[in-house]
Amino acid sequence: MPSFEEITRHHDFDPSENPWVNGPPAPATITIAPYNPEWPRRYQTLSTAIRTALGDVALDVEHVGSTSVEGLAAKDVIDIDLTVADPRNEDAxxxxxxxxxxxxxxxxxxxxxxxCLTLAEPRVNLHVFGPDCPEAIRHRMFRDWLRAHPEDLARYEDAKRAAVPGGGHVMDYNARKEQVVREIYDRLFRAAGML
Structure with a gap:
């Protein structure tokens, strides 16, 4: 299990690292859709297919991100965290x-x-991490906090809507809402006794 310090540390992008396997995507229009009750069912179908395809290689599969929070408006993209023994072993x-x-x-x-692997239809971001990864723990904590705290759910939704104007890559959109995300993380980490 990672330490509280590892879990509460925010990640800053390493500018020397080019993460794009096939080059960066073209800038795209970001659209925030009202909460869709089909999202959890869509996740279940996707999760079943992933677990069937990978068998024991899939140590855990979790619905994370905004589509995993009932009532939260979101991009119509299912975010899934997949835990495998070693993400570097891509052949597995x-x-x-x-x-x-x-x-x-x-x-x-x-x-x-x-x-991260993507699926075009339905749209999916499949994030792959190793066991006890601090980021996967953070994703679950953020999801569970928003599910239980409607005031922060509303604050996050407002930040998402405010981040849409400006266009660019999804990373630009993420950067525009980062301050609010970090404020919510600070509250949830303090409530958990981690700060």
Missing amino acids: YVPALERLGYVLTIREPSWHEHR
């Missing part, structure tokens, strides 16, 4: 996921050996 999971239509898009050795 990437070929099976490619057969499902996933494409390896991001490789970030400096950030917990994170890999």
Whole structure:
């Protein structure tokens, strides 16, 4: 289990690392959709397919991100955290996921050996981490906090809507809402006795 310090540390992008496996995506229009009750069902279908394709290689599969929080408006993209024994061993999971239509898009050795595969239809970001990864723990904590704290759910939704104007890459959108995200993390970490 990672230390509180490892879990509460915010990640800053390493500018020397090029994470794009096939080059960066073109800037795209970001649209925030009202909460869709189909999102959890969509996740269940995707999760079942991932677990079936990977068998014991999939140590854990979790619905994270905004589509995992009932009532929260979000981009119509399902975020999933997949835990495998070693994300660096891409041969153990990437070929099976490619057969499902996933494409390896991001490789970030400096950030917990994170890999991200995307699916075009339905749209999915499949984040791959190793066991007891601080970032995967953070994702679950943030999801669970928003589920239990409607005031922060509303604050986060407002930040998302305010971050849409300006265009650019999704990373630009994420940067525009980062301050509010970090404020919410600070509250939840303090409530958990981690700060």
